[in-house]
Structures are given as C-alpha cells and as structure tokens.
Amino acid sequence: MKLGTRGSALALAQATWVAGLLEELGEPCEIVPITTTGDRDRAVPDKFKWVKELDEALLDGRIDLAVHSAKDVPSRMPDGLELVATPAREDPRDALVGRLGPRIGTSSPRRAAQLRAVIADVEVREVRGNVDTRLAKLAAGEYDGIVLAVAGLKRLDREAEISEVLDLVPAAGQGTVVVQARAGTRLPPALTHAPTWTALRAERACVAGLDADCHTAVGAHWDGERLRGWVGAEDGAAWLRDELPVAGATEEPEALGALRLRDVAERVATYAARRDRSVATLRAAGATLVAPEGSFFAWWRAPDGLTAERLLDEHRLSVAPGAGFGARGAGWLRLSLSLPDAELDEGIARIAAAL
Numbered sequence: 001m002k003l004g005t006r007g008s009a010l011a012l013a014q015a016t017w018v019a020g021l022l023e024e025l026g027e028p029c030e031i032v033p034i035t036t037t038g039d040r041d042r043a044v045p046d047k048f049k050w051v052k053e054l055d056e057a058l059l060d061g062r063i064d065l066a067v068h069s070a071k072d073v074p075s076r077m078p079d080g081l082e083l084v085a086t087p088a089r090e091d092p093r094d095a096l097v098g099r100l101g102p103r104i105g106t107s108s109p110r111r112a113a114q115l116r117a118v119i120a121d122v123e124v125r126e127v128r129g130n131v132d133t134r135l136a137k138l139a140a141g142e143y144d145g146i147v148l149a150v151a152g153l154k155r156l157d158r159e160a161e162i163s164e165v166l167d168l169v170p171a172a173g174q175g176t177v178v179v180q181a182r183a184g185t186r187l188p189p190a191l192t193h194a195p196t197w198t199a200l201r202a203e204r205a206c207v208a209g210l211d212a213d214c215h216t217a218v219g220a221h222w223d224g225e226r227l228r229g230w231v232g233a234e235d236g237a238a239w240l241r242d243e244l245p246v247a248g249a250t251e252e253p254e255a256l257g258a259l260r261l262r263d264v265a266e267r268v269a270t271y272a273a274r275r276d277r278s279v280a281t282l283r284a285a286g287a288t289l290v291a292p293e294g295s296f297f298a299w300w301r302a303p304d305g306l307t308a309e310r311l312l313d314e315h316r317l318s319v320a321p322g323a324g325f326g327a328r329g330a331g332w333l334r335l336s337l338s339l340p341d342a343e344l345d346e347g348i349a350r351i352a353a354a355l
Contacts, residue, residue, distance in 0.1 A: 004054050004063035007033035008130050013155045014177045015067040018191075021087055025188040032063050048074060051180075055081060058182055065187075066180040070173025070200055073180070075208035084186075085179035086200055088193035090151035092175035092221060096164040097135065097153075101144025105134065109234045111147045113217035114168045117232055117239045131156055151175035169219030169230035169241060172203035195224060202227060202253035222246070222253075274341060278348045285352035302333045303355070 001022075005015035012033065019029040034057055038049035048055070050072040057063045058081055070086070077083075094111060100119075105127030106112055112124040127134050127146055131153070138146050147166065151174065153159050176196055179187065199222040206220040206229055217239075219230035227246050232239025279289055279298060288301035 001027060001029045001064040002032050002062070003029040004032045004034050004057050004066040006036055006039060006050065006054070008039065010131060010152050010156060011067070011069075014069065017155070018067050018087065018177060018179060021191055022187070025190055027188060029065070032057075034063075054180070058180065064181065064185070068178050068180060070176035070178045070204075071171040073173070073178060075204055077180070080183050081180055082183050082185075083178050083200075084181045085191040086176055086193060086197045087191060089196040089199070090154060090175040090177075092170040093150045094147050094166045094168045094170065094174075095150045095153060095162040096145050096147055096166055097161045098138050098143065098145030098163060100164070103142075103144045105138065105143040105146035108147070108171070109217045110171055110219050110230075111168060113232045113234045113239065114219070114230060115147070116234075131158065135161065149174060169228050170221045172207050172218075172220040173200050174221070176200050198222075198253045199224070205253065274344060278344060281348050281352050282355075285355040287351075287355060300333045 003015055003019055003022075005011045012031070015031050019031055022029050034053050036050050036053045041049075051066075051068060051074070054063070054066040054068070055078050058066055059078065065084075073083070102121065102123050103125055104115055104122055105125050106115070107126055107128050115122055115124055125143060127137060127143065129137070131148060134146055134148065135158070137143060145163070147168075149170075150159075150162065150165060153161060176199075178200070179191070181187075202222045203220040206227070207216070207218050217230075217232050217234045219228070221228050225245065226243045228241070228243040230239065230241045275298075282289055282298075282300070289298045290300075
C-alpha cells in the first residue's frame, strides 16, 4: 500500500511510525511524501490547506492511505473519504519552550487566545515555520518563549527542549495521528486504539457545530473522565472554559460532544450574568476591580490583610495571588467569578459587608 504524508520532519516521523505499526500487522507500506498548499504558504487562510492535496491523491488512487495530525483534519471531509484508524494518542498538552516572558510566539489562535485570557499584558507574536525553524528563532532572541505541542516535540526527540507544560485546553485531536482512506477500506483492528478513537470522535463533534478549524480559538479534550471545552475571542477579551464529568466509555461520543457544545453556549450567558452581578455588588461596596470584558475573573485590589488564604477559608472564594508575570502586581488578587450561583453570591455578599 502507498501511504501518503506531508513532507515535513514531523509528518514524516508520524508516517514512519504508522508504517512500522502496519508492517508489524502484516501490511507493509511505501511512504509517499506530498506537498500541500500549507507547505507552500502557511499564511493561506484555507482550512483544507494541510490536507487538500492528500485528499486528491486518495480520491484519484495515487495513494491508498494518508497520515495526518488529527487536529489538522477538517470536521467535514470530501465524499468518499473517511478516517479508518487511530493509533494510541501521545501527550495532548501544550508546552512552553523558553521562558514565560512578555513576548510569546505561537501560530495557533487557540493558544494565543488562552494566553491572552489569563496573562495580562502578554504580547503574543506569530511564529511560523517547522519546529526546528521556530526553535532557531527562539534561540536568536526573537521571542522570550514559544508554545508548541508536547506530542510533536516528543515525536522529534526534542522533549528536552520543554521548559514547562501549560494548563491550556488542547485542540480537538491534538496528540492524535489518524489514518484516512477511501470509504470501505479495512485495516487491521489492532491499529486502532479504542480510547483514542472514542476521545477523537467526541472532541471533533464538540467543535464541528462551530465549523471550527485550526484558525478558530476553540479547544476540546476528553481524557476518559471529563470532557473539557474552551471557546473564546482570539484577543482573549471574551472566553469560557468548562468541563463535563463523563467517566468511562460511551457508545455515542459524537452526541456527547454536541451536548458539550450546547452546554458551553448556555453557560456563556449564565456566567456573564453572574460576573456582572458580582462586579456590580463589589464596586457598590467600594472595591477596586479590573474585570476584563467578557472574562469570568476580575483583578481585585484587596484591602490590607485580606489575603488569598483568608478569602478561601472565610468566604470560600477561589482566588490566586496577583504577583508574578502577567498579573497586576503585589496587592492584587485574581478573583474567580464562575463559581456556582449560591456559593458565589454568598461569598460576594460577605466581602461586600466586610468592606
């Protein structure tokens, strides 16, 4: 069989891995590198730019299989093509290489939006090129740090470059390699890792309703116990991060993903009202607050002696110190405004009374 892939170092590493798995299962393959629109010009605003030429090669019979990073495959594929296998998923998280300084490089709107949403005054700069090119730009001092996928660094044996693993919601399918083929193609069942396949179906369904792609600030990740979702504006001004506990297997992962999408939309409206009510109450009591538009936290200039520990112990409010990079400095606390209604209202009322 002919196994098509993009020609980048990462794509070839993934294709070589899949070819090895197939050979072990009695299906030897020949790897066929194919240049895609995205390889020729990464700036092209086309959600099919990483897969179009591979799709065409499958449909006209030049190749039998295509290997992709799952996050690059659009939710809607051409008629006659389908995903036929998903080997075991690699680590889906995002990694910081370098330091968390003010100049952070990424080409992902999802990563950029999540960084802007939680780090004040960060300057997210676009960085393009393959992994080696991006690392060279970092070494040249163009950035303080860059954000890359843990999976890609591990597959290129560059895991030692990771400075920190970040708490961002990954893209749907991040860390997953998929095999695409003409409809009806059958591969050895052992090539597919069942939990990975289930998670991929749920995550892709979660973003399909938004017609999202790699240019959309949307994340979705299911780890077998919870399905997390993140959606927001690319500038970080408005966003929502939420999760749905779903332990164990499910026979309808697409329905689970669609449910999560509807739930996120409903929660956006609920949280917005809760945020506005809490901010108004505290400001009326004389509190100094900076509440980023559309976000579900506020920077609070707390009175002397009112620490994060006291707020948690006495008022059961989720807070974090305001010192350190990206925060507003000593004396500020980061106050969560996305707690359950009753819990948040009670805590805010107690603080307002104390002020």
